[in-house]
Amino acid sequence: MVIDFKQRTTVTLAEVAAAAGVGESTVSRVLRNHGSFSPKARERVLDAVERLGYVPNRIAGTLASAGSRLVAFVIPSLTNIVFPDVLRGAGGVLEENHYQAVFSVTDYDSEREETLVSAMLAWRPTAVMLAGFEHTEGTLKILRASGCRVVELLDTDGTAADLAVGFSNRQAGRASAEFLLRRGYRRLGYVGHDLDLDTRAGKRFTGFCEALNLAGSRLAGREIRAGASSVESGRAGLKQLLERAPGLDAVYFSNDDMALGGYFHCLSNGIAVPADLALFGHNGLDIGQAIPQPLASIRTPRVATGKLAAELVINEAPPQVADLGFELIEGATA
Amino acid sequence: MVIDFKQRTTVTLAEVAAAAGVGESTVSRVLRNHGSFSPKARERVLDAVERLGYVPNRIAGTLASAGSRLVAFVIPSLTNIVFPDVLRGAGGVLEENHYQAVFSVTDYDSEREETLVSAMLAWRPTAVMLAGFEHTEGTLKILRASGCRVVELLDTDGTAADLAVGFSNRQAGRASAEFLLRRGYRRLGYVGHDLDLDTRAGKRFTGFCEALNLAGSRLAGREIRAGASSVESGRAGLKQLLERAPGLDAVYFSNDDMALGGYFHCLSNGIAVPADLALFGHNGLDIGQAIPQPLASIRTPRVATGKLAAELVINEAPPQVADLGFELIEGATA
DNA sequence: GAGATTTTTGGCAGCGCTACCATTTTAGTT
DNA sequence: AACTAAAATGGTAGCGCTGCCAAAAATCTC
Incomplete structure (x- = not known):
């Protein structure tokens, strides 16, 4: 098996523009379907994109614009299925809206949480999602200073920093x-x-x-x-x-x-x-x-919690606590 | 509760440099602990960082340098605990090395996998991790064209595109x-x-x-x-x-x-x-x-698979298939 | 103490994209 | 046809950082 290690010069938007015979702005507008452009221009751009195998660079895009469309999850565990469930609920909504989920795991350690939140903020996420209301002062401070949205999940018993979604x-x-x-x-x-x-x-x-x-x-x-x-x-x-x-x-x-x-x-x-x-x-x-x-x-509304959390962030909802309630299952063991 | 919505001008490296009375390059070198700088410069920079609450912008950093230190996971499911286990294994290693995990979920749909991989590549990840060897031609094509590392997980029965970690x-x-x-x-x-x-x-x-x-x-x-x-x-x-x-x-x-x-x-x-x-x-x-x-x-070696996958990527290992084997549990139901 | 090294430092050109603006083209009106 | 409004387009200045290079400062050598 042969693997091609040579530095494959990634195709850039400028190259697409050249190949399509239009300006860079036009390519950008067509690809984001934003602003106005003629059908003809659209076609030429899409054709060039296809031909060159262009994949937009969202790192550059994010830097140039404002929002990163990255949502950071800092969760206690992946072993406790509760958190994968929340991720799953959020994942669907995020994806539909072209957001990406980034995550790290604290192992229920709030010092680690602080470190991880801090590392996450370096990616300038649109929002940071955390489990519950109990965080170190440091975590809250850097979060506040970051100006990004904060969602506290699966808890409503306490004081929310910004958004909270869950149940009591x-x-x-x-x-x-x-x-x-x-x-x-x-x-x-x-x-x-x-x-x-x-x-x-x-x-x-x-x-x-x-x-x-x-x-x-x-x-x-x-x-x-x-x-x-x-x-x-x-x-x-x-x-x-x-x-x-x-x-x-x-x-x-x-x-x-x-x-x-x-x-x-x-x-x-x-x-x-x-x-x-x-x-x-x-x-x-x-x-x-x-x-x-x-x-x-x-x-407990785990998937729904993830879903709503993502929706609130995407729709830039004002700070609020959303209580999704819970449902008692009588079962047969009691 | 009052939330501060005013556009908090994020602190930039340039501001830190000004506050510390050094050049931007020096700040960059100190923060990445790379290149040479005097202890005195170091102190002044760290002091300014602390004072201003500076959080580096990795979006900008990534654009300027080469590697994104982002690892993309495109997995079939979060409900099947197998995949959270792999994520967990990889997560620890990635974090230690200052990489970030990004993920999305295909629901076992290979068309979706292709879409998601394509979306992931826009973040220019260091590596893309996938489940198994069965992918659409399109997925393989864009992956090859991207030049980024590919790890196929939890399978060794088939032809690897680059790296593979798992068992038969x-x-x-x-x-x-x-x-x-x-x-x-x-x-x-x-x-x-x-x-x-x-x-x-x-x-x-x-x-x-x-x-x-x-x-x-x-x-x-x-x-x-x-x-x-x-x-x-x-x-x-x-x-x-x-x-x-x-x-x-x-x-x-x-x-x-x-x-x-x-x-x-x-x-x-x-x-x-x-x-x-x-x-x-x-x-x-x-x-x-x-x-x-x-x-x-x-x-099955789920956590170990995640761990090794991350290590191979970080250490830029040559293409290979790593078989971690499995262990039969006799149990009491047979 | 002059000259040769080595270490430290700052300036600045990009990275690839988007936002903004100015310009050109097209469509609409009388 | 002349003029106005609207649509389409391209140029370019950043976004915040890193990498490179040259200059300055510190250290060494005989």
Whole structure:
């Protein structure tokens, strides 16, 4: 196999103009379909573009004009399917409008977030999309100074810097507790992952406890596991919790991944769900609905969040907080 | 809340130079730590940068120099965790080397792939990363003409355009069949998703059938489902298959998502695994190892693929095919 | 201490494009 | 046909940075 390494002089707009026998401006106008030009000119330009294999250079275009049509995502994780879902929702809209998505991953580390946001801004993106409201002072400062739009995703409990799209995790936590109480469960436990890192999970937990308090009840046991959420962590977490706090009749998990782990623990150990123990997750993942007993959970608007976030940015919407709500899935595990 | 909409004149390198009392070149050299400058100059520049809150403009930098330090990913899906995993692997390496990842999603449509690759090239990326070897002629043509590096991911069965990193899906399929045969299963079925779209799954299936033929055996039944893989699709697929082809003793699934669906079907319907029916997946996802009986599967080097792909590009490696292999997980479902 | 090196520095021409403006061409009006 | 309005076009000055080069300053050599 032979690869051509010789410096292929990239075709420029000027060359296209020359080949088409028109001025550079005309080529630019035709290609962006902006301003006026004759059908004849259009044809000659498109013909030359085709013939020379011209690919516009958006780096140059961006520098010359104002907007970069680049949208930066600085997200905590790619392993937690929540974020790919948001990216997916945004991706479609962005693409239709000829925007490009750029991303980096913080691993739930807000210092890293600051570094990454700062690096992103060097590309002069139209907007920066972040998870939630909890950021370092430094992050907020450089973001403000940049003048670019900021969208905080998947959270509405807090103060938005500019735009925010998501739902109230706190209310989701409350709704989960209320549902379990309504079903008659009284000895409730919690299995979660690191709440300091995943502040949205923390808010759900807060909401959950609030609802319990309001009902004159309280958490009968909790197991907080270090690190990110995972099925295995949920499984081990439930095992731990049940050993330490026997007699629970329902457990709330920080999300569906954790809850699935819990479910599998029950399956393996002959714990009847929900007769012996009820399980409640969060996110409403498809897989949770495909297990033998559909998981009781809360369906969150992840794709819709990405979609709306992109739309707001593209339409230059004024600062606002868009609450997309959530939907309780009764399932069969509670 | 008040948002400052006034056109915040972005700080430029020239302003930093003026503030630091040095020339523009010196600022540029200090910031890139490239070329020579005195400690004194360095200090004054960094001080001015800090004071003015200067953020370099990489759009301009890229235009002026050669390389964009942008790596484009054009992937089939974000729902299939395989691709986020690859992105994750690449992301770390890219970030360390001050590269940025840009992506778009084809939804397994090669016409869209061509459009998206073309759009990506407008950003003059250092490399374009694609899934597999199957691309339209048009895609290959514009890629060749662009002169940028191309990495084809997660496949080694075919002809690479430039770099390729992954493993042999065909061999994975063979290994899966050989394992099942070795275990004594004889009436083998297959449940898969759309093979024309996911050509790598198709190659696994081919390899699987080859191994059966070699052993003088043949597939006893198959169910190919339209659309992308999912747990629900696997569940429904296995149900269908068992109705149509009773008496199977093992089923090979196009991937772990599908296999999990199959497992859940068995759980729901009192089919003992593996006594009544053995199940075999592909990818070795964590969740497959967290269900009551760890799923027999093949662990694929997804993160490592992303990592190596990024490294090869950054180190300007010569064209090559890197086979990272795979690992059979015996599990407990076969 | 003069001359030869080496290090540090600033000026400036692009990179490829778009925005703006001035000019030319075409269409419209009476 | 003469004149006006509208449409089409090309020239060119940047966008903010880097790379090159020549000049200036610092260091070394005998």
